[in-house]
Amino acid sequence: MLKRPITRLSVAVSLLILAGCQPAAQERPDLIAVGERIAPIIDAFDGRAGVYVKDLVTGQELGMNANDLYPTASMIKVPIMVSVFDRIEQGDLDYQQELTYVDSLFYSDADIAGELRENATVALSEMVFLSISKSDNTASLWLQELGGTGVAINEWLEEHGFEGTRMNSRTPGRRGDWEQYGWGQTTPREMARLMEMIYNGDAVSPAASQEMLRVLQRPWWDDEALSQMPPSIEVASKNGAVSASKSEVVLVHAPSGPYLFCVITADQADTRWEADNDGYMLIRAVSRILWESFEPDMTWTPAEGSERYAGSDE
Numbered sequence: 438m439l440k441r442p443i444t445r446l447s448v449a450v451s452l453l454i455l456a457g458c459q460p461a462a463q464e465r466p467d468l469i470a471v472g473e474r475i476a477p478i479i480d481a482f483d484g485r486a487g488v489y490v491k492d493l494v495t496g497q498e499l500g501m502n503a504n505d506l507y508p509t510a511s512m513i514k515v516p517i518m519v520s521v522f523d524r525i526e527q528g529d530l531d532y533q534q535e536l537t538y539v540d541s542l543f544y545s546d547a548d549i550a551g552e553l554r555e556n557a558t559v560a561l562s563e564m565v566f567l568s569i570s571k572s573d574n575t576a577s578l579w580l581q582e583l584g585g586t587g588v589a590i591n592e593w594l595e596e597h598g599f600e601g602t603r604m605n606s607r608t609p610g611r612r613g614d615w616e617q618y619g620w621g622q623t624t625p626r627e628m629a630r631l632m633e634m635i636y637n638g639d640a641v642s643p644a645a646s647q648e649m650l651r652v653l654q655r656p657w658w659d660d661e662a663l664s665q666m667p668p669s670i671e672v673a674s675k676n677g678a679v680s681a682s683k684s685e686v687v688l689v690h691a692p693s694g695p696y697l698f699c700v701i702t703a704d705q706a707d708t709r710w711e712a713d714n715d716g717y718m719l720i721r722a723v724s725r726i727l728w729e730s731f732e733p734d735m736t737w738t739p740a741e742g743s744e745r746y747a748g749s750d751e
Contacts, residue, residue: 466730468499484705489625494694503626507701510677513621520584522645550575625699660747662724680708683716712747
Protein backbone atom coordinates (compact mmCIF):
# COMPACT_ATOMS: atom_id res chain seq x y z
CA MET A 438 0.00 0.00 0.00
CA LEU A 439 1.39 3.39 -1.00
CA LYS A 440 1.63 6.02 1.70
CA ARG A 441 0.99 9.64 0.84
CA PRO A 442 4.02 11.76 1.78
CA ILE A 443 3.46 14.31 4.54
CA THR A 444 4.07 17.83 3.26
CA ARG A 445 3.92 21.21 4.93
CA LEU A 446 0.80 21.97 2.91
CA SER A 447 -1.04 18.82 4.06
CA VAL A 448 -0.13 19.54 7.69
CA ALA A 449 -1.37 23.12 7.32
CA VAL A 450 -4.66 21.97 5.76
CA SER A 451 -5.13 19.40 8.54
CA LEU A 452 -4.60 22.05 11.19
CA LEU A 453 -7.11 24.33 9.50
CA ILE A 454 -9.66 21.52 9.42
CA LEU A 455 -9.10 20.77 13.10
CA ALA A 456 -9.40 24.44 13.97
CA GLY A 457 -12.64 24.63 12.05
CA CYS A 458 -14.03 21.74 14.11
CA GLN A 459 -13.37 23.43 17.43
CA PRO A 460 -16.42 24.95 19.11
CA ALA A 461 -16.53 28.71 19.38
CA ALA A 462 -15.41 30.08 22.72
CA GLN A 463 -18.40 30.20 25.04
CA GLU A 464 -19.34 33.54 26.51
CA ARG A 465 -18.60 33.68 30.23
CA PRO A 466 -21.49 34.29 32.60
CA ASP A 467 -22.10 37.69 34.15
CA LEU A 468 -21.54 37.01 37.84
CA ILE A 469 -23.63 40.04 38.79
CA ALA A 470 -26.61 38.34 37.15
CA VAL A 471 -25.64 35.07 38.81
CA GLY A 472 -25.61 36.85 42.16
CA GLU A 473 -29.12 38.08 41.55
CA ARG A 474 -30.26 34.46 41.35
CA ILE A 475 -28.37 33.44 44.50
CA ALA A 476 -29.27 36.45 46.67
CA PRO A 477 -32.91 35.45 47.40
CA ILE A 478 -31.75 32.01 48.56
CA ILE A 479 -29.21 33.57 50.93
CA ASP A 480 -31.77 36.10 52.21
CA ALA A 481 -34.32 33.36 52.93
CA PHE A 482 -31.84 31.13 54.77
CA ASP A 483 -32.56 30.66 58.47
CA GLY A 484 -29.04 31.35 59.71
CA ARG A 485 -25.88 32.99 58.36
CA ALA A 486 -24.55 32.11 54.92
CA GLY A 487 -21.64 33.28 52.79
CA VAL A 488 -20.78 32.61 49.15
CA TYR A 489 -17.70 33.33 47.07
CA VAL A 490 -17.37 32.56 43.35
CA LYS A 491 -14.48 33.11 40.95
CA ASP A 492 -14.36 32.58 37.21
CA LEU A 493 -10.83 31.25 36.73
CA VAL A 494 -10.91 32.17 33.02
CA THR A 495 -11.75 35.86 33.39
CA GLY A 496 -10.89 36.48 37.03
CA GLN A 497 -14.37 37.89 37.67
CA GLU A 498 -15.50 37.42 41.28
CA LEU A 499 -18.76 37.31 43.19
CA GLY A 500 -18.94 37.67 46.96
CA MET A 501 -21.85 37.54 49.37
CA ASN A 502 -20.79 37.82 53.01
CA ALA A 503 -17.58 36.37 51.61
CA ASN A 504 -15.28 38.06 54.14
CA ASP A 505 -17.26 37.04 57.24
CA LEU A 506 -15.82 34.41 59.56
CA TYR A 507 -17.45 30.98 59.72
CA PRO A 508 -16.59 27.57 61.16
CA THR A 509 -14.48 25.47 58.81
CA ALA A 510 -15.61 22.13 60.22
CA SER A 511 -13.70 19.56 58.13
CA MET A 512 -12.53 22.11 55.55
CA ILE A 513 -9.70 22.80 58.03
CA LYS A 514 -8.22 19.53 56.73
CA VAL A 515 -7.03 21.41 53.64
CA PRO A 516 -4.67 23.67 55.68
CA ILE A 517 -3.62 20.57 57.64
CA MET A 518 -2.68 18.87 54.38
CA VAL A 519 -0.77 21.95 53.21
CA SER A 520 1.24 21.96 56.44
CA VAL A 521 2.12 18.27 56.02
CA PHE A 522 3.33 18.91 52.46
CA ASP A 523 5.32 21.90 53.70
CA ARG A 524 7.18 19.58 56.09
CA ILE A 525 7.69 17.06 53.28
CA GLU A 526 9.30 19.78 51.14
CA GLN A 527 11.53 20.74 54.07
CA GLY A 528 12.69 17.13 54.41
CA ASP A 529 11.10 16.52 57.83
CA LEU A 530 8.64 13.98 56.46
CA ASP A 531 8.53 11.58 53.51
CA TYR A 532 5.26 11.13 51.66
CA GLN A 533 5.64 7.34 51.49
CA GLN A 534 7.12 6.83 54.97
CA GLU A 535 5.53 4.21 57.22
CA LEU A 536 3.77 5.53 60.31
CA THR A 537 3.04 3.44 63.40
CA TYR A 538 -0.42 3.73 64.89
CA VAL A 539 -0.89 3.78 68.66
CA ASP A 540 -4.20 3.64 70.49
CA SER A 541 -3.72 7.11 71.96
CA LEU A 542 -4.36 8.49 68.44
CA PHE A 543 -7.90 7.11 68.43
CA TYR A 544 -10.65 9.71 67.95
CA SER A 545 -13.74 7.90 66.67
CA ASP A 546 -14.78 4.37 65.78
CA ALA A 547 -16.51 5.91 62.74
CA ASP A 548 -13.05 6.52 61.28
CA ILE A 549 -11.12 4.02 59.17
CA ALA A 550 -7.87 5.10 60.83
CA GLY A 551 -9.50 4.63 64.22
CA GLU A 552 -9.99 0.94 63.42
CA LEU A 553 -6.25 0.31 63.10
CA ARG A 554 -4.68 -2.07 65.61
CA GLU A 555 -1.99 -0.94 68.05
CA ASN A 556 1.42 -0.84 66.28
CA ALA A 557 -0.16 -1.21 62.83
CA THR A 558 1.84 0.53 60.10
CA VAL A 559 0.38 2.75 57.40
CA ALA A 560 1.87 5.12 54.83
CA LEU A 561 1.68 8.87 55.37
CA SER A 562 0.21 9.18 51.86
CA GLU A 563 -2.68 6.91 52.89
CA MET A 564 -3.44 9.09 55.93
CA VAL A 565 -3.52 12.17 53.68
CA PHE A 566 -5.96 10.38 51.37
CA LEU A 567 -8.22 9.34 54.28
CA SER A 568 -8.14 12.83 55.78
CA ILE A 569 -9.21 14.60 52.59
CA SER A 570 -11.22 12.04 50.63
CA LYS A 571 -13.03 10.31 53.50
CA SER A 572 -12.67 13.21 55.96
CA ASP A 573 -11.32 10.76 58.54
CA ASN A 574 -10.95 12.65 61.83
CA THR A 575 -8.46 10.27 63.45
CA ALA A 576 -6.19 10.55 60.40
CA SER A 577 -6.60 14.33 60.32
CA LEU A 578 -5.69 14.85 63.97
CA TRP A 579 -2.66 12.62 63.46
CA LEU A 580 -1.64 14.74 60.47
CA GLN A 581 -2.23 17.92 62.47
CA GLU A 582 0.48 16.75 64.90
CA LEU A 583 2.81 15.61 62.10
CA GLY A 584 2.34 18.95 60.32
CA GLY A 585 3.70 20.81 63.32
CA THR A 586 0.43 21.27 65.28
CA GLY A 587 -1.93 24.20 64.96
CA VAL A 588 0.94 26.56 65.77
CA ALA A 589 2.85 25.69 62.57
CA ILE A 590 -0.33 25.57 60.51
CA ASN A 591 -1.33 29.07 61.65
CA GLU A 592 2.18 30.40 61.03
CA TRP A 593 2.02 29.15 57.43
CA LEU A 594 -1.40 30.73 56.94
CA GLU A 595 -0.29 34.07 58.36
CA GLU A 596 2.91 34.08 56.30
CA HIS A 597 0.87 33.58 53.14
CA GLY A 598 -1.58 36.39 53.78
CA PHE A 599 -4.54 34.54 55.29
CA GLU A 600 -5.97 36.91 57.89
CA GLY A 601 -9.04 34.98 59.02
CA THR A 602 -8.26 31.32 58.41
CA ARG A 603 -6.89 29.68 61.55
CA MET A 604 -6.62 26.34 63.32
CA ASN A 605 -8.27 26.55 66.74
CA SER A 606 -8.47 23.04 68.15
CA ARG A 607 -5.51 21.85 70.26
CA THR A 608 -3.77 25.16 69.59
CA PRO A 609 -2.43 27.30 72.47
CA GLY A 610 -4.08 30.68 72.93
CA ARG A 611 -7.11 29.91 70.76
CA ARG A 612 -9.58 28.43 73.22
CA GLY A 613 -12.00 31.33 72.83
CA ASP A 614 -11.94 30.93 69.04
CA TRP A 615 -12.42 27.17 69.43
CA GLU A 616 -15.50 27.74 71.61
CA GLN A 617 -16.98 30.04 68.96
CA TYR A 618 -15.95 28.36 65.71
CA GLY A 619 -14.79 24.84 66.57
CA TRP A 620 -11.84 23.07 64.91
CA GLY A 621 -11.05 25.99 62.62
CA GLN A 622 -12.34 29.24 61.19
CA THR A 623 -12.22 30.84 57.75
CA THR A 624 -14.05 33.01 55.24
CA PRO A 625 -15.53 31.81 51.95
CA ARG A 626 -13.07 34.01 50.06
CA GLU A 627 -9.99 32.73 51.91
CA MET A 628 -10.90 29.07 51.69
CA ALA A 629 -11.43 29.48 47.95
CA ARG A 630 -8.13 31.34 47.69
CA LEU A 631 -6.29 28.41 49.29
CA MET A 632 -7.87 26.05 46.77
CA GLU A 633 -6.85 28.40 43.95
CA MET A 634 -3.26 28.48 45.23
CA ILE A 635 -3.16 24.70 45.06
CA TYR A 636 -4.67 24.74 41.56
CA ASN A 637 -2.11 27.30 40.37
CA GLY A 638 0.83 25.42 41.88
CA ASP A 639 1.49 28.17 44.41
CA ALA A 640 0.91 26.21 47.64
CA VAL A 641 4.25 24.95 49.09
CA SER A 642 5.70 24.06 45.65
CA PRO A 643 4.42 23.17 42.17
CA ALA A 644 5.05 19.46 42.82
CA ALA A 645 3.34 19.54 46.22
CA SER A 646 0.41 21.49 44.79
CA GLN A 647 0.02 18.99 41.99
CA GLU A 648 -0.19 16.06 44.40
CA MET A 649 -2.57 17.92 46.72
CA LEU A 650 -4.83 18.67 43.76
CA ARG A 651 -4.86 14.97 42.86
CA VAL A 652 -5.94 14.12 46.40
CA LEU A 653 -8.66 16.79 46.40
CA GLN A 654 -9.98 15.37 43.12
CA ARG A 655 -10.86 12.05 44.80
CA PRO A 656 -13.75 13.09 47.08
CA TRP A 657 -15.88 10.42 48.74
CA TRP A 658 -18.51 12.93 49.94
CA ASP A 659 -20.46 13.87 46.82
CA ASP A 660 -24.04 14.41 47.99
CA GLU A 661 -24.12 18.19 48.00
CA ALA A 662 -22.39 20.51 45.51
CA LEU A 663 -21.07 17.65 43.36
CA SER A 664 -24.53 16.12 42.97
CA GLN A 665 -25.60 19.12 40.89
CA MET A 666 -23.16 18.57 38.02
CA PRO A 667 -22.55 15.59 35.71
CA PRO A 668 -20.46 12.75 37.21
CA SER A 669 -18.13 13.00 34.20
CA ILE A 670 -16.91 16.43 35.35
CA GLU A 671 -13.67 16.43 37.31
CA VAL A 672 -13.73 18.48 40.50
CA ALA A 673 -11.48 19.19 43.45
CA SER A 674 -13.42 19.63 46.65
CA LYS A 675 -13.56 19.50 50.42
CA ASN A 676 -16.65 19.82 52.55
CA GLY A 677 -17.37 20.14 56.23
CA ALA A 678 -20.27 19.83 58.59
CA VAL A 679 -21.19 20.30 62.21
CA SER A 680 -24.73 20.49 63.51
CA ALA A 681 -25.30 24.21 62.83
CA SER A 682 -22.84 24.75 59.97
CA LYS A 683 -22.41 23.19 56.53
CA SER A 684 -19.69 24.09 54.05
CA GLU A 685 -17.99 23.14 50.82
CA VAL A 686 -15.22 24.51 48.62
CA VAL A 687 -15.21 23.30 45.02
CA LEU A 688 -13.04 23.82 41.95
CA VAL A 689 -14.91 22.71 38.83
CA HIS A 690 -13.01 21.72 35.67
CA ALA A 691 -15.98 22.71 33.51
CA PRO A 692 -15.89 22.14 29.73
CA SER A 693 -16.03 25.89 29.04
CA GLY A 694 -13.31 26.67 31.59
CA PRO A 695 -12.72 26.24 35.31
CA TYR A 696 -14.55 28.06 38.07
CA LEU A 697 -14.27 28.02 41.85
CA PHE A 698 -16.72 28.55 44.66
CA CYS A 699 -17.14 28.22 48.40
CA VAL A 700 -20.36 28.16 50.42
CA ILE A 701 -20.41 28.24 54.23
CA THR A 702 -23.29 28.49 56.68
CA ALA A 703 -23.42 29.12 60.43
CA ASP A 704 -25.98 29.50 63.22
CA GLN A 705 -28.42 27.30 61.34
CA ALA A 706 -31.86 26.78 62.84
CA ASP A 707 -31.95 23.38 61.11
CA THR A 708 -29.45 21.15 62.91
CA ARG A 709 -30.75 17.81 61.60
CA TRP A 710 -28.30 15.31 60.11
CA GLU A 711 -30.50 14.57 57.12
CA ALA A 712 -30.03 14.95 53.36
CA ASP A 713 -32.65 17.72 53.24
CA ASN A 714 -30.95 19.84 55.91
CA ASP A 715 -31.29 23.52 55.01
CA GLY A 716 -27.52 23.96 54.75
CA TYR A 717 -27.13 21.05 52.36
CA MET A 718 -30.03 22.32 50.29
CA LEU A 719 -28.43 25.77 50.10
CA ILE A 720 -25.12 24.31 48.88
CA ARG A 721 -26.93 22.25 46.24
CA ALA A 722 -28.95 25.25 45.08
CA VAL A 723 -25.88 27.47 44.69
CA SER A 724 -23.97 24.70 42.91
CA ARG A 725 -26.87 24.15 40.52
CA ILE A 726 -27.17 27.85 39.67
CA LEU A 727 -23.45 28.06 38.99
CA TRP A 728 -23.41 24.95 36.80
CA GLU A 729 -26.34 26.24 34.74
CA SER A 730 -24.67 29.65 34.43
CA PHE A 731 -21.26 28.39 33.34
CA GLU A 732 -22.60 25.57 31.15
CA PRO A 733 -25.97 26.78 29.80
CA ASP A 734 -25.85 24.48 26.79
CA MET A 735 -25.53 21.30 28.85
CA THR A 736 -29.00 20.05 29.74
CA TRP A 737 -27.89 17.46 32.29
CA THR A 738 -30.01 16.96 35.40
CA PRO A 739 -29.68 14.39 38.20
CA ALA A 740 -31.27 11.11 37.21
CA GLU A 741 -34.64 10.17 38.64
CA GLY A 742 -34.11 8.25 41.85
CA SER A 743 -30.74 9.88 42.65
CA GLU A 744 -32.03 10.91 46.05
CA ARG A 745 -31.97 7.30 47.27
CA TYR A 746 -28.16 7.42 47.09
CA ALA A 747 -27.84 10.65 49.07
CA GLY A 748 -27.00 10.48 52.74
CA SER A 749 -26.25 12.82 55.60
CA ASP A 750 -22.78 14.33 55.69
CA GLU A 751 -19.88 13.52 58.04
